[in-house]
Amino acid sequence: MNTLTLHIGNKNYSSWSMRPWLVLRKSELPFAENMIQLDVPGFKDKLLALSGAGTVPVLQTRDYMLPDSLAISNWLAQAVPNLWPKNPKDKDRAYALCQQMQDDFTEFRNHAPMNLRRRTRTEMPKSCLEAAAKMDSIFADLLGEHDGHFLFGDWCIADAFATPYATRFASYDIPRSNKTDTYISELMGDKDYLDWEADAMVEVWKLPDTDLVYGGRA
Numbered sequence: 001m002n003t004l005t006l007h008i009g010n011k012n013y014s015s016w017s018m019r020p021w022l023v024l025r026k027s028e029l030p031f032a033e034n035m036i037q038l039d040v041p042g043f044k045d046k047l048l049a050l051s052g053a054g055t056v057p058v059l060q061t062r063d064y065m066l067p068d069s070l071a072i073s074n075w076l077a078q079a080v081p082n083l084w085p086k087n088p089k090d091k092d093r094a095y096a097l098c099q100q101m102q103d104d105f106t107e108f109r110n111h112a113p114m115n116l117r118r119r120t121r122t123e124m125p126k127s128c129l130e131a132a133a134k135m136d137s138i139f140a141d142l143l144g145e146h147d148g149h150f151l152f153g154d155w156c157i158a159d160a161f162a163t164p165y166a167t168r169f170a171s172y173d174i175p176r177s178n179k180t181d182t183y184i185s186e187l188m189g190d191k192d193y194l195d196w197e198a199d200a201m202v203e204v205w206k207l208p209d210t211d212l213v214y215g216g217r218a
């Protein structure tokens with residue numbers, strides 16, 4: 001029996017849920033998943049029944065419910081080695097970058113919501129493009145600094161946090177450097193990501209407001 005259950009939102013849209021799900025896959029710990037359909041009547045009560053945060057993801061461990069994608073990822077990193085970079089300086093930087101990816105880039109997140117089914121060439125407002133360019137330059141600098149295909153060399157939690165952003169660049173065809181473009185292909189070619197994406201493609205729930213942003217199709 002699995003002792004871990006990850007409570008998540010819809011796979012097509014829930015960027016926060018995707019991150020710890022990818023970390024769990026990389027941890028190789030067995031886990032069950034429970035999907036809660038978001039933005040339908042009664043969904044908030046279901047989230048509040050899981051934890052006071054009232055959001056997903058939530059990791060249900062043997063003893064307690066742990067909300068927040070970074071807290072969950074860090075819990076897993078304490079259970080399993082090598083989910084953070086081995087070099088302590090890089091570990092601190094990777095952690096800080098995850099926090100920045102959670103809190104910053106609001107204009108990018110709001111204008112280009114994660115929507116894995118979407119592929120459009122979209123005219124985005126300047127504020128969105130500026131935030132995306134800032135992220136592109138952070139990614140390109142880190143990729144230039146480290147050997148390997150990922151931000152800190154080997155795959156780590158920061159790459160899980162970057163993956164929803166990678167999909168936004170791809171969904172709306174947002175300009176990026178060659179380095180970042182290659183990195184996006186790496187993240188979106190990952191076998192665990194592809195499993196998540198395959199589930200998203202067959203989901204029947206739709207969020208029309210999200211599908212329609214900047215000329216998308218319902």
Ligand SMILES: N[C@@H](CCC(=O)N[C@@H](CS)C(=O)NCC(=O)O)C(=O)O
Nearest residue numbers: 009014015016055056057068069070
């Ligand atoms: N900081 C939290 C944010 C989680 C979050 O906002 N999750 C969204 C789903 S993508 C949610 O639960 N939204 C429902 C709501 O806020 O009512 C995390 O990293 O887990």
